Amino acid sequence: MKDIRNIVILTGAGVSAESGIDTFRDGGGLWEQHRVEDVATPEAFARDPDLVLRFYDMRREAIQTKEPNAAHLALARLDREWEGELLIVTQNVDDLHERAGAKRVLHMHGEHLNAWCTACDVRSPWTGPLLDRPACPECGAAELRPDIVWFGEMPYRMDEIFEALEQADLFVSIGTSGAVYPAAGFVRNAREFGAETLELNLEPSQGTAWFDEARHGPATALVSAWVDEVLGL
Ligand code: APR
Numbered sequence: 001m002k003d004i005r006n007i008v009i010l011t012g013a014g015v016s017a018e019s020g021i022d023t024f025r026d027g028g029g030l031w032e033q034h035r036v037e038d039v040a041t042p043e044a045f046a047r048d049p050d051l052v053l054r055f056y057d058m059r060r061e062a063i064q065t066k067e068p069n070a071a072h073l074a075l076a077r078l079d080r081e082w083e084g085e086l087l088i089v090t091q092n093v094d095d096l097h098e099r100a101g102a103k104r105v106l107h108m109h110g111e112h113l114n115a116w117c118t119a120c121d122v123r124s125p126w127t128g129p130l131l132d133r134p135a136c137p138e139c140g141a142a143e144l145r146p147d148i149v150w151f152g153e154m155p156y157r158m159d160e161i162f163e164a165l166e167q168a169d170l171f172v173s174i175g176t177s178g179a180v181y182p183a184a185g186f187v188r189n190a191r192e193f194g195a196e197t198l199e200l201n202l203e204p205s206q207g208t209a210w211f212d213e214a215r216h217g218p219a220t221a222l223v224s225a226w227v228d229e230v231l232g233l
């Protein structure tokens with residue numbers, strides 16, 4: 001085993017599934033309940049803002065009733081105790097990593113608990129609905145939208161992510177289907193930079209062949225065991 005000092009962890013909806021938050025592409029998942037084109041593109045927002053705002057109001061309310069699970073707690077422990085570099089790059093827009101205590105977290109697809117003003121470009125902490133067009137706390141304009149990266153929009157902080165991938169000795173992907181780029185390509189980037197790669201997922205992801213090792217099962221069990229292993233190193 002390579003001397004592991006710098007770790008990059010990519011998480012997806014599967015890490016929050018056992019907290020009762022729907023994933024996107026599993027049976028009964030969000031994209032079976034709603035058409036992406038209707039709720040998760042800038043075009044959809046321009047066409048029918050009420051439908052989009054109602055969808056995210058519902059999800060913003062729902063995540064505030066959920067609790068972090070053992071996988072979130074194990075990653076928060078790793079964050080506290082790991083002396084090397086560590087970055088948790090999450091595709092998730094819930095705040096369960098932070099509520100579990102993790103600090104070194106980067107939300108590449110945005111956050112439910114922020115509202116983004118398209119008039120003054122300021123993001124403000126937000127827990128309530130946006131459907132009734134509330135005023136921006138910063139500039140007062142009624143131009144708030146969910147702070148979510150929609151399909152066709154650029155994910156956040158890609159420079160920081162690539163910097164961390166370049167330095168990584170180990171890349172771990174947890175609870176993601178590998179269906180959406182650029183996140184689905186990180187495993188190949190990490191490999192090119194010489195990192196070891198590990199997949200922890202309920203089932204083989206679309207990119208499973210790119211990983212040096214893959215372990216399949218529920219995140220609560222896999223992640224806790226893996227963190228014990230890593231901290232035991
Ligand atoms: N433990 C571990 N993995 C799980 C669990 C679980 N309890 N439950 C589901 N999974 C796995 C599934 O097997 C699947 O591979 O989590 C993955 C979830 O995949 P998706 O629903 O596609 O979610 P994700 O990969 O995060 O989606 C990526 O797509 O819709 C966009 O922007 C959205 O961030 C999202 C991106």
